[in-house]
Amino acid sequence: MGRRYKRVEPNRWTGPLSTIATMIVAFDADDTLWHNEDKFQETHREFEALLAPWADADTVENHLTDVQRANLPRYGFGAKAYMLSMMEAALDISDHEAPPETIREIIRLGQAILDRPTELLEGVREVLESLAHLPLMMITKGDLYAQHASIEKSGLSEYFWRIDVVAHKDPGTYAQVLDRHNIPVEQFVMVGNSVKSDVLPVIELGGRAVHVPYHVTWTLEQVDDDHGHDFPTLAHLTDLPDLLENWT
Ligand SMILES: [Mg+2]
Numbered sequence: 001m002g003r004r005y006k007r008v009e010p011n012r013w014t015g016p017l018s019t020i021a022t023m024i025v026a027f028d029a030d031d032t033l034w035h036n037e038d039k040f041q042e043t044h045r046e047f048e049a050l051l052a053p054w055a056d057a058d059t060v061e062n063h064l065t066d067v068q069r070a071n072l073p074r075y076g077f078g079a080k081a082y083m084l085s086m087m088e089a090a091l092d093i094s095d096h097e098a099p100p101e102t103i104r105e106i107i108r109l110g111q112a113i114l115d116r117p118t119e120l121l122e123g124v125r126e127v128l129e130s131l132a133h134l135p136l137m138m139i140t141k142g143d144l145y146a147q148h149a150s151i152e153k154s155g156l157s158e159y160f161w162r163i164d165v166v167a168h169k170d171p172g173t174y175a176q177v178l179d180r181h182n183i184p185v186e187q188f189v190m191v192g193n194s195v196k197s198d199v200l201p202v203i204e205l206g207g208r209a210v211h212v213p214y215h216v217t218w219t220l221e222q223v224d225d226d227h228g229h230d231f232p233t234l235a236h237l238t239d240l241p242d243l244l245e246n247w248t
Pocket residue numbers: 028029030031032192193194
């Protein structure tokens with residue numbers, strides 16, 4: 001998959017991983033490099049307004065979450081899965097009274113998410129520039145086609161040595177990615193906004209992880225605090241180069 005993207009310039013990084021790079025730093029994309037969940041939250045509110053003739057906002061939100069949770073193993077992540085779950089939830093909540101116009105509006109809401117320009121978080125380019133002496137990776141989960149579109153729109157692919165779009169972020173998937181690129185787990189650092197997807201599975205595997213929270217977290221990405229693991233949490237991605245410099 002990496003071949004689709006421009007490789008890092010030779011003067012930025014060359015050589016076999018084990019001899020030159022002390023650290024391979026991988027970034028999550030959605031809500032770590034660019035905004036994502038804010039648009040989903042905005043869409044939740046529009047969906048609740050759309051279903052207001054049949055139920056209050058909390059009922060709509062809770063049922064939509066239940067439908068999404070049940071559909072995750074079928075559809076995976078992303079806006080297309082979200083559209084299908086909104087349609088199903090609308091039919092459930094309205095007891096099949098929702099008219100075609102409601103379904104049409106749900107399609108429009110989903111397409112608006114897909115058509116959204118990729119808007120980078122503040123300081124992302126500067127951070128990637130300052131870490132360009134290391135092999136950088138992007139590991140993002142979700143719908144393959146939509147993720148590729150976001151990567152293209154972001155204009156960031158030139159900063160990355162490898163880009164992987166995966167269906168899940170569990171220890172097994174990370175192990176496959178490390179294996180595919182011959183990366184020793186002791187040298188691997190994952191950076192992302194989700195404790196559940198970006199931090200805990202990597203720590204479980206023996207790697208290191210840095211949590212950079214986004215201002216909102218999707219219900220199905222939330223975890224309890226009693227996981228018993230210690231990891232650095234940064235207020236902002238721009239604090240990452242300093243942390244990595246002093247992290248042995
Ligand atoms: Mg994320």
